[in-house]
Amino acid sequence: MGRPFLPAPAELARDVLDEHGYVVLRDVGGQDSAAEVLGRIGELIPQYSGSPTHEVTYRAGNDGRSYSQSANTILAHTEAPGWDPSPAYLALYCHRQARCGGGHTDLLDVETLLPMLTEEEAALLVEPELVFPAADGRRLRTTMLGSAAGGRRLLRFSFNLLTAGDYDPPLAAAPVEGELPLGPAGRALAHRVSDLFAEFRTRILIPNDGLLVWDNQRMLHARSSYQDKRRHLTRFWVSDRRVA
Helix, strand or coil, rough: CCCEEEEECCHHHHHHHHHEEEEEEEECHHHHHHHHHHHCCCCEECCCCCCCEEEECCCCCCHHHHHHHCCEEEEEEECCCCCCCCCCCCEEEEEEECCCCCEEEEEHHHHHHHHHHHHHHHHHHHHHCCCEEEECCEEEEEEEECHHHHHHHCCCCCCCCHHHCCCCCCCCCCCCHHHHCCCCHHHHHHHHHHHHHHHHHHCCCCCCCCCEEEECEEEEEEEECCCCCCCCCEEEEEECCCCC
16 A cells, blocks of 8 residues: 555545555645545544634643643644544644744554553553543543444543643643542553653654644544744544545
């Protein structure tokens, strides 16, 4: 199958996603064209605000948070783990990439991660149920690793939730043991996964007018910090349901 980097258009995008877990499409032709490409993979679905798009760019007032509209590092997670179902695919369209050497989108396949965990660590992913909050106030009780339709992996993970009890905590937040979903064992797992992620991740600096798409139910993702506050990407969530 083709490499994860392809020129647009994206006839092979889904096949490359199935093989590699992600694909980068170059020279897409603008945000509207990016949305059209994604519509051939699945269906665009509303995000936290109810909009199908979210602007991933620096906004003043978020400097003290681990958040998409800060310039800070964001550690390993899957998107919207409290949604049922969680987004099948995530996509980032790049209007302007950071020119400071930062702002990478990092990815790691859960199939790469699992063999490196101990039996006890892997068991924490598949045995205990924990509560994943959703933005509308609902909460989903489930394991971090299960199965989706057809037997595919279905990963839900948040370093921040396991270590701070929140998806987007203040950087200086002190963990409260009683508020952590799995207590000290979950916090230790989060740090173990984060260390392995840092060692084995794939680092991607999305080119201008490029579109990165990845399997959100299979791949952990993170972001490196950056200084160039003109960096601007647009995020999409995509369902796994094909559109006729």
